[in-house]
Amino acid sequence: MQASVARVDVFQRPTAADFDAVRALLAANGLPTLDLTPSLLTHFRIGRDDGSLVAVGGIEIHGPIGLLRSLAVAGTHRGQGLARRLVATLEADAARVELDALYLLTTTAASFFAARGYMHVARDAVPAVLRRSAEFSSLCPASATCMTKSLAC
Numbered sequence: 238m239q240a241s242v243a244r245v246d247v248f249q250r251p252t253a254a255d256f257d258a259v260r261a262l263l264a265a266n267g268l269p270t271l272d273l274t275p276s277l278l279t280h281f282r283i284g285r286d287d288g289s290l291v292a293v294g295g296i297e298i299h300g301p302i303g304l305l306r307s308l309a310v311a312g313t314h315r316g317q318g319l320a321r322r323l324v325a326t327l328e329a330d331a332a333r334v335e336l337d338a339l340y341l342l343t344t345t346a347a348s349f350f351a352a353r354g355y356m357h358v359a360r361d362a363v364p365a366v367l368r369r370s371a372e373f374s375s376l377c378p379a380s381a382t383c384m385t386k387s388l389a390c
Contacts, residue, residue, distance in 0.1 A: 248282035248326045258290040266309040272371035282326055294323045299366040303331050305341040337389050340367055342381040355384040
C-alpha cells in the first residue's frame with residue numbers, strides 16, 4: 238500500500254542525525270554516496286512520512302552555479318509528485334542564494350528533468366569548477382546525460 242503524498246508536505250533541511258538515513262536512501266536508489274559528508278548536507282532537503290526519510294535531494298554550490306544531485310524518492314512514495322516538488326524546492330533555494338544555473342548528471346531521469354526545463358549540454362561545455370567535482374570526475378559514468386537550467390531572470 239502506498240503512503241499518501243499529503244503526509245509529505247514540507248521538505249526540511251537535514252540534520253547531522255539524518256546523515257546515515259540520507260546515505261541509505263541514496264544507496265538504495267543506486268546513487269553515489271562516496272563523497273557525501275555531513276557538511277555537504279547544508280544545501281539538501283529531505284521529506285519524511287511518519288518520521289521515515291522518503292525523499293532527498295541537494296545542491297552542491299560552486300561559486301555562481303550549482304550541481305543538482307542526489308535526488309531520490311523511496312519506492313513506496315514514487316509516482317506521487319514528490320520528486321517534482323522537491324526539484325521545485327531546490328530550484329527556489331538556488332534562486333535565493335542567487336545561483337545563475339543548475340547542472341546535473343543523470344543515467345535514468347533525463348526525460349523527467351527535460352520536462353522541468355533542463356536542457357542537454359555537452360559534458361565538456363560544463364564550467365571547469367563542476368567538471369572537477371567528484372560527481373563529474375569520478376562518481377558518475379561518462380555515459381550519464383548532462384543537463385542544465387538557467388536560473389537568471
